[in-house]
Amino acid sequence: MSVQKFYDAARTILEQHNEIIGEGNEGLVDIDKFLTCLKATGGTNLKALEKISLENLLNCLPQVDGPGGWAKPWPLAKQIKAAFRELAPDKDEADKPKFSGKKSARKMDLEELVHSFDPEEPTSAVGKRLKEISKDEPFIVYASGRQIDYDATIALLKEVKQGFEGRATYSLAGVVHRVYAVGDLPENYADENPLYRGRPLRPDGTCDQINRSWEGVPLDVRQFIAFSEEYENGIDVTGKGGRDRAHAAMDLAVTSDALSKLKERYPEIAVEFAEAQRLGNLPVLQIPLGQPIDAQEGVSGPFPVGSR
Numbered sequence: 001m002s003v004q005k006f007y008d009a010a011r012t013i014l015e016q017h018n019e020i021i022g023e024g025n026e027g028l029v030d031i032d033k034f035l036t037c038l039k040a041t042g043g044t045n046l047k048a049l050e051k052i053s054l055e056n057l058l059n060c061l062p063q064v065d066g067p068g069g070w071a072k073p074w075p076l077a078k079q080i081k082a083a084f085r086e087l088a089p090d091k092d093e094a095d096k097p098k099f100s101g102k103k104s105a106r107k108m109d110l111e112e113l114v115h116s117f118d119p120e121e122p123t124s125a126v127g128k129r130l131k132e133i134s135k136d137e138p139f140i141v142y143a144s145g146r147q148i149d150y151d152a153t154i155a156l157l158k159e160v161k162q163g164f165e166g167r168a169t170y171s172l173a174g175v176v177h178r179v180y181a182v183g184d185l186p187e188n189y190a191d192e193n194p195l196y197r198g199r200p201l202r203p204d205g206t207c208d209q210i211n212r213s214w215e216g217v218p219l220d221v222r223q224f225i226a227f228s229e230e231y232e233n234g235i236d237v238t239g240k241g242g243r244d245r246a247h248a249a250m251d252l253a254v255t256s257d258a259l260s261k262l263k264e265r266y267p268e269i270a271v272e273f274a275e276a277q278r279l280g281n282l283p284v285l286q287i288p289l290g291q292p293i294d295a296q297e298g299v300s301g302p303f304p305v306g307s308r
Contacts (some may be wrong), residue, residue, distance in 0.1 A: 006049045007035055009083040017076055027064050027073065034060050040173065042143050042150065047115065050088040053147045054081055055189075071219050074191075078215070105129040110161070114154050119146055122183040131182040133157065137166030138179040142186050149177075192287040194226040194253075195237050195246050200287050210246050214253070219285070221258045225249055226283040227276065228262075228269050 014031045021028050037060035042048050057077040064071050105125040108116065110133070116126045119140065139156040143149040152170055156179060160166050167179045180186065190200035196209050205215035214222065228234030237246040252258055252265075263270035276282050 003044065003046060003049060005087055006043075006046075006084055007038075009087060010035065010038070010080050013076070013079050013083060027062070029062060029076075042147065048147070048150075049084055051147070052081065052084060054078065056143065056147050057081060074219070075216060110157055111150075111154055114148070114150055114157060117148070117182075119148065119180075119182075119185055127182055130157070134160050134166070134182065136181055138168070138181040138184070139166055140180040140182070140184075141170050141172065141177050142180065143172060143177075146186060146188055187288045189286045190289050192226075192283070192285040194222040194283075194285060195229075195235070195249060197226060197229065197283075198287065200289060207246075207250075210243060210250065212247070212250050217253050218259070221253050221262065222285055223282045224259060224262050224269075224273055225253060226285060227273050228266055231266075231269050231272070234266060234269055 011031055014029045014034060018028055018031070038057075041056055041059065043052055043056070054074070054077050057080055058072050058074070061073050061077060064073060105113070105116075106129060108126070108129070113126055113130055113133075117130055118124065118127075119142075121127055122131070134157060137160040139153060139160050141149045141152040141156065149172060152172060156167060156170065166181065169176050170179050171177070178186070190203075191205065191214070193199040193201050193207055193209070194214070195207065199208060201207060201214055205213040205217075207214065225235055229236065235245065235249050236242070237249070252261060255261065263273075273282075
């Protein structure tokens with residue numbers, strides 16, 4: 001497997017996208033610029049491309065000027081990530097990391113340690129070794145989301161190993177990033193459930209309450225549904241019959257021209273929605289992971305938290 005196959009897969013998806021968009025129209029992607037950005041932000045080796053985050057892909061795609069303001073092309077990024085996931089080799093026994101034991105981790109050099117480190121497993125043998133070497137000083141730089149910038153991280157680890165204090169910030173391509181210690185993580189965001197506010201959707205867009213996916217539903221449709229819940233005559237999925245109302249809302253959301261149908265059904269809310277669009281006050285529908293759901297603002301659902 002070569003990195004070129006990943007680049008070719010992305011190019012194919014973007015060419016199909018551009019063919020539908022049409023030359024000179026909003027949302028057209030400069031494919032060469034996308035690939036240059038992908039490489040510049042760390043997508044230059046198999047490991048990085050296999051684990052690349054949606055945020056990293058979105059940073060290399062153009063935003064679209066929509067009625068609710070600038071919108072990110074999430075469905076397009078997800079197509080590319082899905083293609084990369086299919087290209088990733090199956091992990092059989094021969095492919096499993098050979099640096100899982102404490103003794104093996106101690107034999108690894110700094111570059112091997114950083115490249116083998118999973119930031120979400122700080123208590124692994126590699127994590128403990130890095131924590132020991134760094135003396136709990138910050139040295140980890142994330143290019144985007146939880147995608148480590150390996151070159152910067154290795155350079156800062158060498159600094160603290162030599163006795164320098166860890167840096168608080170580090171500049172990558174003119175953008176200042178916070179520097180993290182082992183065990184500290186940047187916020188990891190997921191799409192928020194438009195019907196059950198405060199709950200994250202699964203990576204494939206599936207709602208954990210009614211087991212249906214929001215994949216492919218436009219952002220403005222999701223925002224209208226979430227926005228309407230703030231009104232007495234809007235969509236309400238709480239209480240008796242809430243699940244049936246949630247399914248009915250999903251049935252409408254996945255139809256063609258769903259936003260127009262929602263505005264026709266809720267004309268008073270449509271007026272307020274248009275004003276919120278103009279002021280940039282629509283729900284963002286992004287939520288940090290790793291936070292207890294009952295502590296998240298605006299949580300709602302048919303069951304108490306932790307119950308089935």
